[in-house]
Amino acid sequence: MPHRTLNVPEHGMIDAYHAELAARGYEADPAQEAAVKRLQQLYSELLGYKVARQSMLRKLFNKPVEPTSVYFWGGVGRGKSFLMDCFFDAMPYQRKRRVHFHAFMHEVQNDLKTLNHLPDPLQTVARRISEQVRLLCFDEFHVSDIADAMILGRLLTALFERGVIFVMTSNYPPDGLYPNGLQRINFLPTIDMLKERFSVIEVDYGTDYRLRTLEQLEIYLVPDDETAAARMNEDFFKISGFEGEPGQIEVLGRQLTARRIAPGVIWFDFAALCGGPRSQNDYLELAREHHTVLISGVPVMSAAMSNEARRFTWLTDALYDHGVNLTMPAAPPPADPY
Known part of the structure; x- marks a missing residue:
């Protein structure tokens, strides 16, 4: 009505x-x-x-x-x-x-x-x-x-x-x-x-929508085996049209090391992206500047990796909000760190 x-x-x-x-x-x-x-x-x-x-x-x-x-x-x-x-x-x-x-x-x-x-x-x-x-x-x-x-x-x-x-x-x-x-x-x-x-x-104690959000994010999983790096190299070229070069980008005044960089597409190791001190604003800026992000070396995060898990959560939130595609190895999904 x-x-x-x-x-x-x-x-x-x-x-x-x-x-x-x-x-x-x-x-x-x-x-x-x-x-x-x-x-x-x-x-x-x-x-x-x-x-x-x-x-x-x-x-x-x-x-x-x-x-x-x-x-x-x-x-x-x-x-x-x-x-x-x-x-x-x-x-x-x-x-x-x-x-x-x-x-x-x-x-x-x-x-x-x-x-x-x-x-x-x-x-x-x-x-x-x-x-x-x-x-x-x-x-x-x-x-x-x-x-x-x-x-x-x-x-x-x-x-x-x-x-x-x-x-x-x-x-x-x-x-x-x-x-x-x-x-x-x-x-x-x-x-x-x-x-x-x-x-x-x-709002608490119901369905875990974090994993569902990850499912809705445009995530393209590659097998997490000895061929993962080669497959991600292939994906990087297919997506960007370039081989890409390793290098650093500046995000809010700080340097961030990437495995490959091409227009609109970037590939990181998990440790470089989530292993050190980063803020939500860093990930928001990253999401604004790229349409596809590739991440290799994503671990299964235990309670001992709560800081890394929190940063990964911030990252996926930012990518989801900005409609950014994500490619990463198909390891088991990270557990709820909280």
């Missing part, structure tokens, strides 16, 4: 969720039920809010009540990004954006540097964002950088004041954000604000 005023489905989030489940051959996960219901509620609230804001009577007499933003969290692979994508695609807003949180903060920090001649550049950044976006969806919300931690509270407050509504996914509850961070005591008001202004929903 369509919404009584807007020509859109009344139960758009739930409809989109079940349609996407059917398209992927999934079954509804009971662990996601509360999140699905809350996102449907937000969908309805946003539609009602849109109608109320367009009503001349409401404009004359009172301001409509703003919808409550949503923050849902849970372990890796619980389908949080899947749920947010269903909601985002269903929501009939033009001024909406879905973005990886670290990519968003990278943009904000760059804008602040550009505007540092102004008395309060953060307010200018918030105004510009709010002029473009009414609904802002953050995937993988997490704070690990002190520069982000010190401005996040003011930024979110400034966006709230300008009517921006949020949907956020995170692996952590609000109280678990910025753990052991420098000057964390100054970040605690931001945590309190998140708990006060968001509906906080836990």
